[in-house]
Amino acid sequence: MTGAGFSLAGKRIWVAGHRGMVGGAVVLRLASENCTVLTATHAELDLTRQKNVEDWMAANKPDVVVIAAAVVGGIHANDTRPVEFLNDNLQIQSNIITNAHRVGVQKVLFLGSSCIYPRLAPQPLTEDSLLTGPLEPTNQWYAIAKIAGVKLCQAYRREYGRDYISAMPTNLYGPGDNFDLMSSHVLPALLVKTHRGKQSNAPSIELWGSGTPMREFLYVDDLADACVFLMKNYSHDAPINVGYGSDVTIRALAELIAEVVGFKGGFTFDATKPDGTPRKLLDCARINALGWRAATNLKEGIAKTYDWYRANRAQG
Numbered sequence: 001m002t003g004a005g006f007s008l009a010g011k012r013i014w015v016a017g018h019r020g021m022v023g024g025a026v027v028l029r030l031a032s033e034n035c036t037v038l039t040a041t042h043a044e045l046d047l048t049r050q051k052n053v054e055d056w057m058a059a060n061k062p063d064v065v066v067i068a069a070a071v072v073g074g075i076h077a078n079d080t081r082p083v084e085f086l087n088d089n090l091q092i093q094s095n096i097i098t099n100a101h102r103v104g105v106q107k108v109l110f111l112g113s114s115c116i117y118p119r120l121a122p123q124p125l126t127e128d129s130l131l132t133g134p135l136e137p138t139n140q141w142y143a144i145a146k147i148a149g150v151k152l153c154q155a156y157r158r159e160y161g162r163d164y165i166s167a168m169p170t171n172l173y174g175p176g177d178n179f180d181l182m183s184s185h186v187l188p189a190l191l192v193k194t195h196r197g198k199q200s201n202a203p204s205i206e207l208w209g210s211g212t213p214m215r216e217f218l219y220v221d222d223l224a225d226a227c228v229f230l231m232k233n234y235s236h237d238a239p240i241n242v243g244y245g246s247d248v249t250i251r252a253l254a255e256l257i258a259e260v261v262g263f264k265g266g267f268t269f270d271a272t273k274p275d276g277t278p279r280k281l282l283d284c285a286r287i288n289a290l291g292w293r294a295a296t297n298l299k300e301g302i303a304k305t306y307d308w309y310r311a312n313r314a315q316g
């Protein structure tokens with residue numbers, strides 16, 4: 001199951017999507033791996049253009065590729081921009097994986113998402129629940145693209161013996177996240193809302209949906225560490241889950257964030273906004289059995305993210 005022992009030392013590792021939260025954290029984590037990290041900005045390389053990716057990969061010859069490039073966003077962005085979440089993601093991952101095979105890339109790590117699993121699959125979600133039932137409608141576009149990426153890695157493994165693997169992280173957060181209220185995920189959105197609420201002494205802030213859905217949150221540096229761990233220690237066609245280990249309701253998350261930020265007001269709920277899937281806690285038995293687990297607890301991760309937000313994004 002594991003195929004342990006792939007060495008990153010001396011390798012040329014391309015982190016696609018290094019300007020994003022995940023890619024940025026992976027680049028930082030790779031700094032201690034004695035490898036050469038390759039990156040390309042969007043201006044240098046448009047990943048949706050097949051020819052550009054082909055030329056760039058032929059010229060730069062990576063040995064290893066981490067696919068952290070994707071169109072990502074929270075529940076509202078997923079629900080309202082289906083073309084980008086489906087089509088751009090299909091193009092980006094297909095261009096990279098296809099050309100990885102062409103130029104002889106030894107190892108590809110494709111990053112998916114816990115939303116690939118069926119909406120009502122048994123909790124915690126095991127890797128085996130993939131394609132056993134209907135998807136959550138708000139993010140089906142993104143999920144279908146990510147499932148296709150998992151399948152393409154499996155196809156190259158089956159037909160050409162390529163060591164291309166897929167990891168499925170739970171909801172991620174951390175420094176470098178998107179803090180735009182309409183397109184972000186819930187955790188950065190609530191950091192912004194509580195921060196502004198504290199500054200204006202607001203009696204309450206508004207949460208979307210009912211506050212009852214449960215989510216699991218993993219700090220991005222832990223994901224980056226898992227990426228390095230899996231590249232070295234995992235070689236299998238099944239995707240492997242990367243989670244934190246426990247989940248909270250959205251209301252409990254809001255209360256924890258309010259405590260970290262120092263917001264003393266209450267919460268109201270906007271029922272016109274979707275709840276999304278009721279729960280998506282990952283079963284991490286496989287990665288735990290290999291010897292990896294998350295190190296950053298939720299409160300500590302929120303505090304670090306809030307520090308970064310105040311230093312880099314907050315106005316006032």
Ligand code: GFB
Binds near residue numbers: 073075114181215277
């Ligand atoms: O993080 P989030 O946008 O996406 O929302 P998902 C999680 C939950 O938080 C939902 C609620 O129940 C939201 O209704 N929520 C409450 C809020 N207040 C807010 C707010 O101010 N902003 C946001 N964004 N949510 C995404 C998928 O699903 O998760 C993606 O759409 C991806 O495809 C990602 O899988 C990890 O967790 O529901």
